[in-house]
Amino acid sequence: ETGVTQSPTHLIKTRGQQVTLRCSSQSGHNTVSWYQQALGQGPQFIFQYYREEENGRGNFPPRFSGLQFPNYSSELNVNALELDDSALYLCASSLARASGANVLTFGAGSRLTVL
């Protein structure tokens, strides 16, 4: 079984630009979540996608948006980049169950630097 893969691994952007990060879910998983991890901090929840719709959102502005595709892969888009957006962006996939149990499997992340 393949794990969660993310691309690109590293990228550098300038303030005001837009960025798209990509994620392939682990085989058999149907839910994708995105987290932002600033240096020296714990991951912070951005949003979750289930059945191609946003299923929950953290305290992030609308310039953070996402998509989930029929094959359960996902994109995170960030518009009008700010210096504080510099972070490791983590994608996590899971299998949504009626019981609510959904163990997250994280990818290695995309390291974004905004200059």
Add this chain to the structure above:
Amino acid sequence: QQQVKQSPQSLIVQKGGISIINCAYENTAFDYFPWYQQFPGKGPALLIAIRPDVSEKKEGRFTISFNKSAKQFSLHIMDSQPGDSATYFCAARNQAGTALIFGKGTTLSVSS
């Protein structure tokens, strides 16, 4: 109410010793409490998890102790090894079941 507070920020333990990391939460609606381990350049990986109706869970050298009335839980690593050197995060799942709220992490160094 959405915070999870984790301590200590860093921890140095001798090989063979016991590592203890503590977390506290406020929101009694949290229903699932996992611990994640993260190595440099990698994403967090699930280590062990517990539900609030259980007071202790043990998997190998790793044990979670959970105190529901105090709203605290802790990770104990027995017989700590240099390979355990990593950053550990406690987390709690929100009531909607859509998000994990993470602590700020504890960097563990096990000296040989």
